[in-house]
Each structure stands twice: as C-alpha cells, then as structure tokens.
Amino acid sequence: MSIAQSTHEDRGGPAQPLLLVQDLKKHFPIRGGLFGATVATVRAVDGVSFAVRKGETLGIVGESGCGKSTTARLLMRLMDPDSGSLVFDGEGVGQNTQTGGLALKDYRRQVQMVFQDSYASLNPRLPIEDSIAFAPKVHGVSDKEARSRARELLAAVGLAPQTFARRYPHELSGGQRQRVNIARALALQPRLVLLDEPVSALDKSVEAQVLNLLVDLKETFGLTYLFISHDLNVVQYISDRVLVMYLGEVAEMGPVDAIYERPAHPYTRALLASRPSMTPGQRRTEPPLTGDPPNPINPPSGCRFRTRCPHAEAVCAERKPVMAEMGGGHVAACHMAEPGSGHSMAGRLAA
Amino acid sequence: MSEVLERPTVSEAATTPLVRMRDVGVTFVTRDRTVHAVNGVDIDLAAGEVLCILGESGSGKSVTMRALMRLLPRFARVSGRIEVAGRDVTAMDEAALQDFRGSDVAMIFQEPMTALDPVFTIGRQIAETVQRHEGLSRAAAEARALELLELVQIPSARRRLAAYPHELSGGLRQRAMIAVALACKPKLLLADEPTTALDATVQIQVLLLLRKLQEQLGMGVIFVTHDLGVAGEIADRVAVMYAGKVVEEGPVEAMMRGPLHPYPRGLLGATVHPGMRGKRLTTIPGAPPSLDTPPTTCPFAPRCPEVEPACLEEAGPAPRRPVPGRMARCVQVPAAG
Numbered sequence: 001m002s003i004a005q006s007t008h009e010d011r012g013g014p015a016q017p018l019l020l021v022q023d024l025k026k027h028f029p030i031r032g033g034l035f036g037a038t039v040a041t042v043r044a045v046d047g048v049s050f051a052v053r054k055g056e057t058l059g060i061v062g063e064s065g066c067g068k069s070t071t072a073r074l075l076m077r078l079m080d081p082d083s084g085s086l087v088f089d090g091e092g093v094g095q096n097t098q099t100g101g102l103a104l105k106d107y108r109r110q111v112q113m114v115f116q117d118s119y120a121s122l123n124p125r126l127p128i129e130d131s132i133a134f135a136p137k138v139h140g141v142s143d144k145e146a147r148s149r150a151r152e153l154l155a156a157v158g159l160a161p162q163t164f165a166r167r168y169p170h171e172l173s174g175g176q177r178q179r180v181n182i183a184r185a186l187a188l189q190p191r192l193v194l195l196d197e198p199v200s201a202l203d204k205s206v207e208a209q210v211l212n213l214l215v216d217l218k219e220t221f222g223l224t225y226l227f228i229s230h231d232l233n234v235v236q237y238i239s240d241r242v243l244v245m246y247l248g249e250v251a252e253m254g255p256v257d258a259i260y261e262r263p264a265h266p267y268t269r270a271l272l273a274s275r276p277s278m279t280p281g282q283r284r285t286e287p288p289l290t291g292d293p294p295n296p297i298n299p300p301s302g303c304r305f306r307t308r309c310p311h312a313e314a315v316c317a318e319r320k321p322v323m324a325e326m327g328g329g330h331v332a333a334c335h336m337a338e339p340g341s342g343h344s345m346a347g348r349l350a351a
Numbered sequence: 352m353s354e355v356l357e358r359p360t361v362s363e364a365a366t367t368p369l370v371r372m373r374d375v376g377v378t379f380v381t382r383d384r385t386v387h388a389v390n391g392v393d394i395d396l397a398a399g400e401v402l403c404i405l406g407e408s409g410s411g412k413s414v415t416m417r418a419l420m421r422l423l424p425r426f427a428r429v430s431g432r433i434e435v436a437g438r439d440v441t442a443m444d445e446a447a448l449q450d451f452r453g454s455d456v457a458m459i460f461q462e463p464m465t466a467l468d469p470v471f472t473i474g475r476q477i478a479e480t481v482q483r484h485e486g487l488s489r490a491a492a493e494a495r496a497l498e499l500l501e502l503v504q505i506p507s508a509r510r511r512l513a514a515y516p517h518e519l520s521g522g523l524r525q526r527a528m529i530a531v532a533l534a535c536k537p538k539l540l541l542a543d544e545p546t547t548a549l550d551a552t553v554q555i556q557v558l559l560l561l562r563k564l565q566e567q568l569g570m571g572v573i574f575v576t577h578d579l580g581v582a583g584e585i586a587d588r589v590a591v592m593y594a595g596k597v598v599e600e601g602p603v604e605a606m607m608r609g610p611l612h613p614y615p616r617g618l619l620g621a622t623v624h625p626g627m628r629g630k631r632l633t634t635i636p637g638a639p640p641s642l643d644t645p646p647t648t649c650p651f652a653p654r655c656p657e658v659e660p661a662c663l664e665e666a667g668p669a670p671r672r673p674v675p676g677r678m679a680r681c682v683q684v685p686a687a688g
Contacts, residue, residue: 063550203407208621208632276580287556292520
C-alpha cells in the first residue's frame with residue numbers, strides 16, 4: 001500500500017529531534033483608547049522551549065489560557081511567532097533553503113494538525129472523500145490517485161469507504177467526523193501530527209475508540225505525536241513524555257512516569273490531585289488549589305505560579321525560577337527543585 | 352452564617368420522597384420527525400440525597416431534568432407522573448410553576464454566561480429572585496445577596512455584588528450562578544453538567560463547594576454528568592441512562608466497584624484510569640440507537656458483548672433487583688432471590 005510508507009526521509013538520524021522549539025514567544029496586544037493604542041499585552045506563549053523526539057508522543061497539559069493551543073498554532077505556523085525558532089529534523093523552518101532551511105510549504109506537508117471541533121474543521125459542502133483528497137491535490141497529486149488514497153485512509157481509520165466516502169460531515173457522528181479529520185491529517189503522509197484536544201468533545205466510549213485508533217495509526221505509519229489535552233488521565237495513557245504549561249511557560253517536563261509519580265513542581269502536584277477520584281470511599285475534603293488561573297495579561301512577577309502556590313516565599317516573587325534538572329530528562333521550573341536558589345525548601349525534592 | 356440559610360429544622364416526612372417520577376416519557380414531535388428522547392424513567396430522590404444521572408450525549412439525561420422542571424419546549428410531549436415534594440408538576444398552571452421554580456426547585460447549568468443576564472449585576476440578579484419569591488424589601492434582598500456570595504465562597508464578596516457576569520472568571524461565574532439558584536433555599540437543586548466547562552483545579556473546588564452546600568442546607572440534588580469521576584466525587588446514588596431509559600441504578604460505591612449492567616461495565620472499561628498505559632482500552636462498538644422509534648426490547652442489545660437470544664424477546668426488559676437498593680434492566684441479572 002502506498003500510504004503505509006512515509007515519502008519524507010529521515011534526514012538527521014534517530015538522535016536528531018524531529019522538532020526543536022527554542023524560546024517561542026507570542027504576545028497579543030490589546031488595543032483600546034481613542035487611537036487604538038496598545039493598552040495591555042496577553043503573554044500567551046512566553047519563552048517556551050522543548051524538543052519532540054522521533055517516534056514519541058509528547059503530551060502537553062495545562063488549564064485554559066495556559067497557551068497550549070497557541071503553542072500548537074505556532075508550531076503549525078498558522079500564526080507567526082514574535083520570536084523563537086523551529087528546527088525540523090535539523091532544518092530551520094521558514095529559512096532560506098539554500099542555507100539548509102526548510103520552506104514553509106515543505107514543512108507543512110510533514111506536519112499536520114487535528115482540532116478539537118470536528119465539525120468546524122471540515123468543509124460542510126464537500127463530501128468527506130473530497131475533503132481528504134483536497135490537500136494532496138494542492139500538492140500536485142492527480143485527482144484519481146488522491147481519491148484512491150482518500151479511500152485507503154478512510155479504511156485505515158475504520159470507516160468503510162463504500163458507505164462513507166460520499167457522505168457530508170453533517171451525516172456523521174462526532175466520533176466518525178474526528179476519524180475523518182485524522183484521515184485528512186494523514187493524507188499528506190506527515191511525520192509529525194499535532195493533536196489539539198482531539199478527544200475532548202467525544203463521549204467516553206467513543207473517546208476510547210479514537211485513542212485506540214491513534215495508537216494503531218502511530219505504529220502503522222511510524223508517526224510522531226504532539227498531544228494536547230486538559231485531561232490528565234488521557235495524557236498519561238497516550239504520552240511517552242509530558243510537558244506541563246502554566247501561564248505561557250513550561251512548568252515541568254519529563255518522562256510520563258516521572259511526572260505522574262514524582263511531580264516536582266507544586267502546580268503539577270495540584271493538577272494531579274485535582275483529578276476526581278474513582279473511589280467514592282476516598283473523597284477529598286479540601287481542594288488542592290484555591291482560585292482560578294490568573295489572567296495572562298500582566299502575569300505575576302518571578303514565578304508565575306507563586307500567587308496560588310502553598311510554598312511561595314519572597315524569592316519566588318523576586319526571581320524567575322530556572323529549569324532545574326531532576327535526572328533522566330525530568331526538569332522543573334521551581335525554586336524548590338533548584339539547590340541554592342534561596343528557597344527554604346530548596347534541593348529537598350531533588351534528593 | 353445567617354439563620355435563614357441554615358438547614359431546615361422540620362424534617363420532611365420520611366415516607367414521601369422529595370422527587371417521584373413514574374414512567375416518564377418525553378417525545379419531541381416536529382414536522383420532520385419524532386424523537387423518543389425519554390422512554391419510561393422511574394426516579395426517586397429522598398430529601399437531602401444526591402443522585403447522579405450518568406449518560407452519554409443523547410441518552411436523555413438533560414431532557415429528564417428539564418421535564419422535572421417543566422422547561423421543555425411546547426412541541427415536547429411529556430407523559431407519566433412527576434411529583435416534587437408531594438406536588439404534581441405536570442398539573443401546574445403557569446402561575447403555580449412560577450412559584451415552584453426558584454423556591455422549591457432551582458437549576459444550574461453548564462454555561463453560566465448564558466444562564467446569567469449580562470446586563471444586570473450579580474447582586475441585582477440574586478436580589479431580584481429573593482424579592483420576587485419572598486417579598487423582601489430591596490435592602491433586605493441585597494443583604495441576602497451578600498450573604499449568598501459569601502456562602503459560595505466568592506472572595507471580596509461585597510465588591511463582587513456590583514460586578515457584571517463578564518467581569519468574573521469562569522469559576523466565579525459558576526459560583527455566582529449557584530448563589531442565584533440557592534437564593535430562595537430550594538428543597539431540590541438540579542445541576543446540569545455544572546463543572547464540565549471548568550478547568551481541573553477549579554472543577555474540584557466547585558464540586559467540593561456543592562457537596563458542602565448540599566450538606567449544610569439539606570437539599571436534594573440531581574446532578575447530570577457524563578463523567579464517572581465527577582459522579583464518584585459527589586453522588587450518593589447513581590442512575591445510568593441509555594437510550595432514554597435508566598438501565599442501572601444503585602449506590603455509587605457498589606456501582607463503581609461492580610456494575611451489574613453491561614453498558615456501565617463498558618463505560619467503566621472505556622474510561623481512561625491512571626495505570627492503563629500500554630493496555631488496550633476496551634471500547635463499546637457501534638453507536639447508540641436512533642430514537643425515531645421507541646425501543647421495545649433492550650436498547651443496548653445491538654452493542655452488547657454478552658447478547659443472547661433472550662435479550663431480543665423480553666420487552667423492556669423489566670427491572671431486576673438482585674440486592675436491595677440496586678436495580679438493573681438486563682435479562683442476565685438475577686431477579687430478587
């Protein structure tokens with residue numbers, strides 16, 4: 001089958017990260033006043049750096065307003081970052097191809113995205129087969145071949161082509177539409193798929209079907225996933241590594257077991273403790289955190305979590321914490337994790 | 352806390368349940384099609400009890416709640432008996448309904464921004480409810496509004512009275528909506544997915560608040576959710592709905608430990624828990640039935656992994672009660688014995 005093999009070759013070798021994100025920033029100005037002057041700035045993504053390794057699933061968790069969806073849109077270059085760079089398999093994205101860069105069109109062919117709202121992301125006037133075949137045709141594949149590839153993909157996501165190919169989006173259920181979106185994302189044989197809350201709008205039984213499908217497709221097509229979700233259980237299930245975001249910054253990042261079993265950042269701990277327990281006998285009596293996440297307009301000085309943190313001290317307001325290495329690729333941006341930071345509990349976690 | 356908001360000292364007669372729904376059906380009839388959304392639901396709720404109605408989208412859980420409060424559109428046909436605190440809800444006229452809603456029953460919704468009026472302050476919306484139902488003066492009603500905002504743990508409550516809904520964060524808005532609902536000390540609170548749109552750290556705060564208020568005010572609560580974890584956190588009893596029927600009902604602990612009916616069993620298996628990494632998730636194949644015709648036999652049979660010929664024979668199927676307090680509509684569950 002032609003779709004089983006990715007046409008894009010591995011260029012940098014297995015050790016080269018598939019996507020390297022460095023100091024990504026995106027601020028949105030809020031205009032007001034008589035002459036539309038900038039009155040405030042939303043620091044949606046404020047200096048985010050991470051790497052996506054080949055063949056892994058990197059999960060990004062965080063609450064609304066933490067910048068996880070903006071990050072996905074910046075990675076897809078649906079909007080331009082204010083600063084920061086993307087390096088895709090050793091090649092600078094959007095840079096001059098003569099000097100080892102990667103043109104945006106070639107980059108987008110290798111990186112595809114699936115959105116949360118399965119209905120809004122499909123053209124209501126196109127049968128789903130045409131929606132899936134659309135992008136390959138734009139990239140120069142013949143109509144006949146694009147169509148046959150679309151049917152193969154429909155079969156791969158579990159929708160029988162003879163029944164579904166000519167249907168319109170409104171004739172499908174939410175779970176079926178999300179399968180179509182996944183098939184469309186795979187139509188260009190990408191190497192990296194950005195999944196922005198792909199199962200959040202689905203019922204539990206359908207969610208399980210789609211998660212199983214994503215696991216299968218990853219293996220069949222040799223994909224790398226960036227999986228964004230607010231559901232900690234789903235992220236734990238699907239991810240190899242996890243990145244926790246808070247107010248536009250990375251709070252903690254590491255292998256999934258380290259994050260879930262030995263969380264170092266107080267925010268990660270609170271987030272994990274906020275999950276409803278599945279055992280009614282052991283109900284919580286006190287919430288792990290009070291208050292809502294603060295507004296990313298004018299975030300707190302120093303550590304952004306300090307306003308809700310139970311361990312906040314003077315040093316947290318004065319200095320921004322650096323990424324403290326916890327071993328095994330586990331890093332946390334917290335003064336308590338950094339020996340000698342000046343916090344009274346500094347270094348105890350690392351031990 | 353003021354005395355007006357304390358638990359009523361006169362307890363309800365233990366014999367009459369707060370809510371009694373018998374064979375309730377709801378059919379939506381339009382020119383194009385007829386949808387049998389709810390097909391024979393029996394629900395009992397004791398005073399001071401929390402019942403979670405659990406189900407996926409289209410299972411009829413929200414429609415059942417709206418039928419209980421007579422909030423359905425005109426083209427909805429409601430059948431069966433619905434009693435709240437001994438009063439027949441189906442027989443009420445418009446004036447009786449206006450008194451009934453707000454003072455006996457109140458409802459909170461998933462999206463506070465659409466439930467609150469954007470052009471009135473939070474304080475005014477609460478005070479208005481109290482003035483309308485209890486005939487208090489404006490000043491007294493505003494004092495009550497302040498008390499209520501403190502009750503739902505809104506920080507700097509006095510200042511927040513003058514806030515418009517758009518000036519509050521999602522969590523505070525949800526608390527404000529709860530304050531409006533509790534304004535007249537309802538005996539019954541209906542909650543339709545009130546925490547679904549909230550962030551994880553805020554959701555747990557609102558759940559704990561609701562549980563605390565329920566205990567403090569001695570309200571009965573019917574809580575609609577699709578999230579098993581939320582049910583585990585707040586419910587005393589759970590009723591699982593599928594295709595407009597309650598397929599299983601029982602105490603939350605027993606239900607979560609070992610569901611009797613294959614549908615909640617499948618749901619539990621399909622819900623991602625910690626520690627399932629690398630294992631394949633069990634799924635429920637297929638999709639819920641179309642409700643253009645009312646189900647006659649077991650509606651779950653086409654998707655059930657344990658289906659047998661008897662499933663397609665028995666109408667209903669009739670409820671079985673293998674242990675006191677638990678019910679399941681499945682032919683494989685032994686009847687009382």
